[in-house]
Amino acid sequence: MTLTTEERLKLIKRNTSEVLTEEELTNLLKTKQNPSVYMGTATTGRPHIGYIAWAQKLADFSKAGFKIKVLIADIHGALDNTPWKLLNKRYEYYNIVIPAMIESVGGLKDNIELVRGSDYQLNKEYVMDLYKMSSYVSVRNSTKAASDVVKMGDNPMLSGLIYPLMQALDEEYLPVDVQLGGVDQRKIMVLAREFLPKLGYQPRIEIMIPLIKGLTQDGKMSSSIQNSKIDLLDDLKTIQDKLKLAYCPEGNSENGIMDFAKIVIMTQKQDKDEEFIIDRPEKWGGPLKFKTVEELENAFVSKQLHPMDLKNGVAIEIDKLLAPIREKMKDREQLIEEAYPQ
């Protein structure tokens, strides 16, 4: 099945919040059958279900003919507060969990290249370019670029300012045509577009997806915000317990559970031509079925779908997505403990 340029464009744009620029993307699709895209993940906290949104997006790219590169950014992890001594174990952990997750949402395994940051970010040419770029980017600019991504605090470390420059260089050195990231990456992506040309390189296309809200009332789902997330290795019981406590007021769809249902679950269902079925007990009205995001959202806002039923239905779906990931990590308790010592 060959997709037209317009079909490819539509596939790539769905569930995104911004494309820099759409003109360049259209042109890329017209001129290359197999362009490349990368998504980087710094080896910091334990990956959670928020990551599934970008894994799913990568699956879209794959269907649109893109070569997929996933950067397991170990050095970036350390530049953003991961202890250096955990570098290797964190890498090992991500290197199992991340591809399992991409597979779980329909990414074609053979079409994904996993790259380890430290495999090329210590190379002479890369480092020379990093030194060069540091002489073009002001402290102010790099601070601003890092501010939404790196944990800076009151007394930021210099590493946090180096982080955005390396992310820019990664586009050139992987190399790729497109970078995919959450909207929190926007300032770094803009910096990359501004400064790669000063080194004589082409600016890349930057594509952003919305961040999934956390389970608590405020902020994105984040490893560093307690109770905001469901870990990729959580079991059904844990998922259910966490969702039970999660922020999800009746009739108000602005919450992390609805976000996940709308962005991930409904996309998965639609791609398989299935419905999202919530197995509501007969005494509360029996099963509910949703074909589209709009149907789901309308039911929730009009209070036909109760938060408790939504939570039950979403828990089952999350559990299905996580089952193959947990499977890949079973019997790896030692690695888990070494990568994330208690």
Added chain:
Amino acid sequence: MTLTTEERLKLIKRNTSEVLTEEELTNLLKTKQNPSVYMGTATTGRPHIGYIAWAQKLADFSKAGFKIKVLIADIHGALDNTPWKLLNKRYEYYNIVIPAMIESVGGLKDNIELVRGSDYQLNKEYVMDLYKMSSYVSVRNSTKAASDVVKMGDNPMLSGLIYPLMQALDEEYLPVDVQLGGVDQRKIMVLAREFLPKLGYQPRIEIMIPLIKGLTQDGKMSSSIQNSKIDLLDDLKTIQDKLKLAYCPEGNSENGIMDFAKIVIMTQKQDKDEEFIIDRPEKWGGPLKFKTVEELENAFVSKQLHPMDLKNGVAIEIDKLLAPIREKMKDREQLIEEAYPQ
């Protein structure tokens, strides 16, 4: 001739302003016959006679049995505002002028190892340590450390903050026991002592020498301060013309010409068991001879030595020191033009 530990200590300490720490230095001299010292020079502006003070100091180290390493810091030059495209030519320029200068003040040529920064500052181990160190040093600390050395301005570039960390790592990677530098390097040296141990390395001994004042009324002699300096390639006529205009009020020894005479000329003379002879015309009282810094300073402060005569005498001595350096650079007009395009 073998020197005792105390004689070596005295030789190293003369004309210095601070030793961090003297206890460590004494211990080093007791335990090593041939320790090593390095002085780094970033390939920025054209070297001037202020550099002779440290060249002379290196000669002292050489006499005290030290192996001398001179770092021609090309990457540091670029991190401090030298255009990257001039990197190679600036390096070539320094690589001729700097050893010629050291030889001119009695440094033993065979005992000097010249190292080019980019020859090892792009190596994997070095860069990994740089990434690591950047995660331990705050933006605040690196800004403070760089402030007396790097030209920062209102909107400093990130490169200026990386500069001090590399200077710290250089101590480990050259490797050396001691770093020599002007007092303007103090904050970087203190940073090096604080943070090398966090990477598991020994802190090094830091030795500072006073900066020679510029020829204008304020500030140190510096390539970036117009009219403050005599270039290592200036000829006698130029030297004389510059000194004629230089700040040197009668009776006040706080000026760059007296600094140079006291620190460089008198040390050179005493080491050769010679006197500093100023060839004053008979009508103004005939020749003047000085055996010690005190004699010279007293004569100037008591106005027995007139600024014009001092300037004449110093011009002749500077010219003698520069003659062999100019000789090495004759017929190199093209290199000069390429390294410092007008």
